[in-house]
Amino acid sequence: MLKSMLLGSVDWAVKPFPSVQHRLTDWKTNVKRWAKLKYFASDVVHAKRFMFWSERDSSYAKLSSELLFQFHKLEKGLCIPGKKRFFGRDPVIATCLLVKRWQERGFSMQDPVFIGAVETLRAYRTRLDETPANAEDAPLIHRLLSSCLSLTTEAPQFSTPQAHRRTEGAADVFDRLCRDRRSVRSYASIVVPLPLLHEAIATAQLSPSACNRQPWRVHVYRDAAQIKQMLALQNGNSGFGHLLSTLLVICADSRSFFDASERHEPYVDAGLFAMSLILALQARGLASCCLNWCVAPDVDAEAHARGELPEHEKVIMYLAVGYASPDALVPRSPRRDVGSMMTIHGA
Ligand SMILES: Cc1cc2nc3c(=O)[nH]c(=O)nc-3n(C[C@H](O)[C@H](O)[C@H](O)COP(=O)(O)O)c2cc1C
Known part of the structure; x- marks a missing residue:
């Protein structure tokens, strides 16, 4: 109350001076932005609790x-x-x-x-x-x-290393998959068959990860009330969230990592997994839309509660999944020129 009265009177006092008014607005924006740096504190606490291996913990x-x-x-x-x-x-x-x-x-x-x-x-x-x-x-x-x-007397099922297989003739198919895959925001009311989802997830599990630890986890929601509750915490699904009959939450298990030097790996590994999954879904006729998880720590905690997510899992993103409605439109979403993002060094 006192704060808003104070700020209100400062606003009033600088009104006749547009340049001071602009600087004040910038300053207020920056203060709000800086305040969000406190979110890093919850990442630090999370890393301290879960990113740590010890001989005493044989979970x-x-x-x-x-x-x-x-x-x-x-x-x-x-x-x-x-x-x-x-x-x-x-x-x-x-x-x-x-x-x-x-x-x-x-x-x-x-x-x-x-x-x-x-x-x-x-x-x-x-x-x-x-x-x-x-x-x-x-x-x-x-x-x-x-x-x-000597612990296992069974005949070996597999052997390592194996010969590398070179892929020939798949560029067309892969390029088409990448071109056709778009973020879809209009879904038909056909329920996604679980076996199809299972198949796509199994393929996505072939994604690379740091030391093959496969930290990704996928939570599948099919209950309309729970989906609605989860989507209410996410700011990018308005106008189409209500059409979803399947929502995935892609997480990373922080216990896969030995210490905070690996703090970015959950995002990298689960991000790679998410991309493979999106393409695997597309290859099976399913559409999807990534939904950002840029939330304050209290919203993240609420999602853990609503989604029954274990606290050692970091939410990486939500993923809307479904069959695109026959009349679905997608924005063109132009890409930057390749030359603008590729730098060739030393040639
Ligand atoms: C991490 C991430 C978060 C995203 N979050 C949202 C979102 O909250 N809502 C939404 O409608 N689209 C979201 N998108 C989709 C992007 O807007 C979309 O990928 C981008 O505009 C390119 O379009 P395209 O996917 O159709 O090629 C997100 C994409 C990514 C990769």
Whole structure:
């Protein structure tokens, strides 16, 4: 009350001086903008709570991420070209110790992450025949490898590395998918079949991610009342939100990351996943529209409550999904000239 009275009288006092009035308006805008920097504080708190691995925390989320992170160093090391040399002392030890923790926690040995770890350890042990570890490290490495590999007696289902497959003749299809994909804001009242959604999500899961940790999570909403509640927190769906019978919320699990140096990875990884998903949906005749998640921390918390989202998941974006109505229009949305965003260095 006092603040608005004070500001009102300042506005009145500077009215006869247009240049002062402009500067005052700029200043007010900047103060509002600067105040939003406080939002970073909630990111810091979130990172401190969830982006941290420790031996004391053997939850599935952290253990599986750490296991992927460590054995990925070995699986990619096995593919490095050029003269072969010994590599991977620390990651092989770390992977073996994580495999042991996995076993102690009783997690499934049929889990794709565990199977991947074991198949990598097996390939790494074979590679040691060619490029042995030094005499000091060899006994420990072999002892750990033997004990891990004796955990599974099953015949290997997969092997790593594999030959790279080059894609031929798909440019036309891919370019058409990219051209035809548009943000659609007019949807028919046909419900999206869940199996189709499942298929598209499975394809999108092939997206790259930092050390293959696949931190993305997808929450699927099909209940009209819940969709309405979720959309009420988002500022970019007016005029078409009510037409949606499927809403996705794409999140990233912060527990996949070891510390705050990885603070951007949730957005990068889940963003790549989102793009693949959008194209996979388009390839199946479904339309979509990304819906920004540029909200204040209290709105984010409310979305977590309404959407039953775990607190360790960061919302990356909402995604509207559906069949475009037959008469749907899309804006042309021109793209910048390629030359304006591409810089060729050193040529
Ligand atoms: C992260 C992100 C957030 C977006 N948020 C919204 C939104 O809230 N509402 C909306 O109608 N469109 C939204 N869009 C869609 C963009 O407006 C659209 O992608 C852009 O204008 C290009 O058009 P096109 O997707 O049809 O090629 C968003 C897109 C992205 C990538």
